[in-house]
Amino acid sequence: MKKNDLLLIGGFAALMAIVNLLLVWTNQLSWSGQWDWHAFGTMVGAAVTIAIMSQLYKDNPLFKLAEHMLVGSALGYGLVVAWYSMWVGQILPAVIKPIGTEGLRALSQPIRVAAELNMPQMLGVWSIFVPGALGLLMYARLSRKYSYVSRVPYALMIGFGVGMAIPAEITSKLLLQLKPMMSGLFYDAQGNFSISTIHWNEIAILIGVLSTLFYFFFSIEHKGAAKAISKTGVYFLMVAFGASFGYTVMGRLSLLIGRINFLFQDWIPLIK
Numbered sequence: 001m002k003k004n005d006l007l008l009i010g011g012f013a014a015l016m017a018i019v020n021l022l023l024v025w026t027n028q029l030s031w032s033g034q035w036d037w038h039a040f041g042t043m044v045g046a047a048v049t050i051a052i053m054s055q056l057y058k059d060n061p062l063f064k065l066a067e068h069m070l071v072g073s074a075l076g077y078g079l080v081v082a083w084y085s086m087w088v089g090q091i092l093p094a095v096i097k098p099i100g101t102e103g104l105r106a107l108s109q110p111i112r113v114a115a116e117l118n119m120p121q122m123l124g125v126w127s128i129f130v131p132g133a134l135g136l137l138m139y140a141r142l143s144r145k146y147s148y149v150s151r152v153p154y155a156l157m158i159g160f161g162v163g164m165a166i167p168a169e170i171t172s173k174l175l176l177q178l179k180p181m182m183s184g185l186f187y188d189a190q191g192n193f194s195i196s197t198i199h200w201n202e203i204a205i206l207i208g209v210l211s212t213l214f215y216f217f218f219s220i221e222h223k224g225a226a227k228a229i230s231k232t233g234v235y236f237l238m239v240a241f242g243a244s245f246g247y248t249v250m251g252r253l254s255l256l257i258g259r260i261n262f263l264f265q266d267w268i269p270l271i272k
Helices: 003-025 037-056 061-102 110-116 126-142 147-182 200-215 225-267
Strands: none
Touching: 003 037, 003 061, 037 061, 037 225, 061 110, 061 126, 126 147, 147 200, 200 225
């Protein structure tokens, strides 16, 4: 790390320390007892937030330091949660209890033992051994000689994920768009035909889907009526992309508003 980077980080830390001392001294930031972890966490959170936002000016060592702290803390938190919620809370009790009670019978007759002990694992201890072994095989990635072994659990995990995602994607992005084109546009909820009953939402979806698909149909030249239909599809695409972009911007703005509220409500109480 360069000397100027160290000076910048040290100066920022000193400035934050002075501001926090003034806030505590003026009772703007409450500090209860000899050591207040909540107030200390607010100070650290404010410093990291400002360091992250400094990237809006230009790339600097403060942003890189905060980025590394965020990634490292998230990894450490994930490891602790996985250890206590999965290993200590589920995996180890599901293995120790049946083996400690029934011995080798828990391995030879896992389904019967699981039913006798009223355990939710469908295959008894093998429901823990097999995925646990596959999970441990992932750490073979750390070895150059045996890294190929980690491909087995990764392949199973990716294949299972794809198998779970494909039906959901087909249902949400294909079948739900095909449904308006297959439903009666002039039928009410009871199935009775009525000219006055028009489902405008379904008509709009029908026109949008057909015109958008026609835009990508290049077997004929887009002239005349074909050009009008194709241009309609372009308009629907623009609306869809605009809505998606607006939703993304709205999500980012909500995160920014949350950080600003944290800085000027929890740290410096300027917003009541």
